[in-house]
Amino acid sequence: MSDELRRVVERWHQLPLDHALSRLPSVLVLVQSLADRVAGSRGGESQPVPDLGPAVVMDQLAVMVLDLYRARPGTDPTSVADELAGIRRSL
Template sequence: MNRLPEDVSRELERVVRRWRELSADHALAASGMVRELVEDLAATTAGQPVPELGPIVLIDQLRVLVWDAASAGVVDLADRLADLRRSLP
């Protein structure tokens, strides 16, 4: 896969942009929600946990796992990203 589906790409960029706007306190508070999606996508695609590297790296881990999930054909990916974005403070 050379490109993400348009809807997935759009939602991923929205999540990333929103994450970058968060204060450190808000990012730390919201990291559990992001981590949950990262772990779920990792279980679906790689079958193994993702190392806990903190909130600064977490959004990059999400980007990688979204690509893996899209390549694996996860169908509700854009919706899950939109739900995550709406949940961020």
């Protein structure tokens, strides 16, 4: 797991539930963006990522980050880290 992904996950788990619920939509936007990039690189159609709630969204984020690096090995890690840092700062 990248350092920035670890930081986001750690910060998320420190949030009170009401705050996590208020930030969930912005995290889901990033998860969906990552999923769209993975689908595009595999030549598939984008599918909506289900909203499984705040208890699961960090797992979804971690899976999509890993899938992105597997599907697009040339992905710039700095770019992904910047996106993750943006989410972390918004929390």
